[in-house]
Amino acid sequence: MEKIISESKIDQVAKLINKYDNVVTICHVSPDGDAVGSSLGLYHFLNALDKSVTVVVPDALPDNLCFLGGAKDILNFSKYPEFATELIDKAELLFCLDFNALSRVGDDLSPLIAKAKAKKVMIDHHLDPENFCDVIISHPEISSTSELVFRLICRMGMFDVLDCLSAAAIYTGMMTDTGNFTYNSNKPDMYFIIEELVRKGIDKDKIYTKVFNTNSVDKIKLNGYATSEKLEVFPEYKTAMITLTREELNRYHYRKGDSEGLVNVPLSIEGIVFSAFFREEKEYIKVSLRSKGNFPANKVASEYFNGGGHMNAAGGEFYGTMEEIIDRFKNLLPMYVQYLQ
Ligand code: 5GP
Ligand code: MN
Known part of the structure; x- marks a missing residue:
């Protein structure tokens, strides 16, 4: 070794x-x-x-x-x-x-x-x-x-x-x-x-x-709902986004860990290199970012979401509403086109 x-x-x-x-x-x-x-x-x-x-x-x-x-x-x-x-x-x-x-x-x-x-x-x-x-x-x-x-x-x-x-x-x-x-x-x-x-x-x-491989019914349904109803794809930016509000999480009796791995799912879509998941917590919105190749998820996390992490797996926190974070996210995507080549 x-x-x-x-x-x-x-x-x-x-x-x-x-x-x-x-x-x-x-x-x-x-x-x-x-x-x-x-x-x-x-x-x-x-x-x-x-x-x-x-x-x-x-x-x-x-x-x-x-x-x-x-x-x-x-x-x-x-x-x-x-x-x-x-x-x-x-x-x-x-x-x-x-x-x-x-x-x-x-x-x-x-x-x-x-x-x-x-x-x-x-x-x-x-x-x-x-x-x-x-x-x-x-x-x-x-x-x-x-x-x-x-x-x-x-x-x-x-x-x-x-x-x-x-x-x-x-x-x-x-x-x-x-x-x-x-x-x-x-x-x-x-x-x-x-x-x-x-x-x-x-x-x-x-x-x-x-x-x-240990799921609850609620967890499976929450993840199904998230990927079917709450997935938004921005093909021009090779990006996908999933959001879950407090109300949606409560609907499926969200427990810690129930959305673990969800942010990775959109990366399996051909052509997608950047995936974001926003989950509304009590005081802030938890940000999870994943990417492929040279797309710097940690740069996005530190520049826009008070966070950091690795090139391909990063996270942070956002203090504001879901509408505001979605807005911020859509606005930052054009700044990162150079990493999409
Ligand atoms: P996750 O999306 O699983 O919460 O986090 C993925 C990775 O991003 C973690 O291993 C960690 O390196 C980083 N990360 C997540 N949340 C934060 C945060 O709030 N601040 C910083 N600096 N890094 C974070
Ligand atoms: Mn670790």
């Missing part, structure tokens, strides 16, 4: 883990498979080393990740802010997983992380990491943070400590951040890692079914 993380960073993290017993992991808001996978991957590993570890998430997990071992022990900051604050204050070592900027943990949590006395280690794969950690392991060329966690554990010489629960969490993150190995998935090392995870005893078929 190619050595990706530098020797000196491996060394620094190994020393921190050796020195400290009180550990907290934290990930980005609306935790996804990679955020939760990297958190629980590290959690089980550190538990096996007899550390006292708590996985803190800013807000609730989607239902389809709750099957993961250790998910029940995850502390939801939005539900138990006092308890989580106390643990973060007391932590000696803090792992910041799958995010590159303090703002990504939300307004209430970010000042707590900023002022925490703990040594901080970032493990992440988003571009342009902010400088708020003592050790920064940032590799945008690697498709998931979970893969980086695996690499870190191996390079510290502790592959033997990695158990099946940790392996399952890591696999989940690798799988979700590559759309079940359909994008960012051409590096041979990934398949070597998967082999090792399978040897640890994970049931990868079950993980796929639990994460991607």
